[in-house]
Amino acid sequence: MKMQWLILLALIFAVIIAAFAVVNVDAVPVNYIFGETEWPLILVILASALLGFLLSGVVAIARGYSLQRKVKALQKEMAVKESLIATQQNEIAEYQKAGVVPDAQVVTGEEKAADERQETSGEDSRKTL
Template sequence: MKIQWLLLIALIFAVIIAAFAVVNVDAVPVNYIFGEAEFPLILVILASALLGFLLSGVVALARGYTLQRKVKSLQKEMAVKESLIATQQNEIAEYQKAGVSPDAQVVTSDEVTRDERVENYEEKPRNNY
């Protein structure tokens, strides 16, 4: 439905541009970087509209290509993570079948063990002078 509305809007826009171009048929000077020429205004208007359409189309295609590459990359990452989850679920199921309860592991960036932390935080006797 969205595409149909976009096509309808594009058709209306094209008709408006064509009507505007047909009304303006006088010759106008067009300055280029290296020269000047006279063209009918209808051609200038239609050429400008066509170039604008082509430029916006190229930008839309480039954006779509970039987004498509990102989607593929995220799909690959998701497949890897789903595989890892499936492997871990299988390991959990094997542990449950064997009746083994694995020790919980805490992953930290500190190299200090739990016992050393407890010892460091225990109250030590203070010397009062």
């Protein structure tokens, strides 16, 4: 339904531009960087509308391509994480079959950093001995 409204609005916009261009048929001077010519205003209006359409289309295609690449990268990342979850679930199932009950532990970022510092300081003290 949204696409139908967009098409309808685009057609209305095109009709308005065409009507505006047909009314303005006088020759006007067009200044280029390297010269000046006279063109009918209808051609200037239609060329400007066409260039605006093409420019916005190129930007939309580039954005779509960028988003598509991002989606593919996120899908790959999601597949890797899903396989990691499946592996961990299999390990949990094996532990449960073996009757191993782990102690409940909650590791926060601070505790993890403290554990890593203790391991590092323990290695440093062994190196000095």
